[in-house]
Amino acid sequence: MKTLSLNIPDGLDIGPSELAIFVASRLYExxxxxxxxxxxxAGLTKRTFIELLGRYNVSVFNYPASDLAKDVANA
Structure with missing residues (x-):
């Protein structure tokens, strides 16, 4: 896994673990x-990560609509 260093503005009240969860949730989304x-x-179990996705308005069901339409057509 790669490591990244970021300069975060002092006024931004976010810790490293919260930032990791935020970035991971957006990359998942x-x-x-x-x-x-x-x-x-994010340094979490899958279960814990799933539970936290709602805080970032990310659905755990990350399934493109185009794939869903194909599945319905094939059913």
Whole structure:
């Protein structure tokens, strides 16, 4: 896993673990990471990560509408 250093403004009241969860949730939401990868990046279990996704308005069901339409057509 790669390591990244960021300069965070002093006025931003966010800790390293909260920032990791935020970034992981956005990467999961955009389909860049799987649920397991995002949970690992955030330093959490899958279950805990799933529970926290709601705080960031990210659905655990990260399934593109186009795939859903294909599945319905194939059913």
């Amino acid at each position: 955009n389909g860049k990471l799987s649920l397991g990868q995002a949970a690992e990046m």
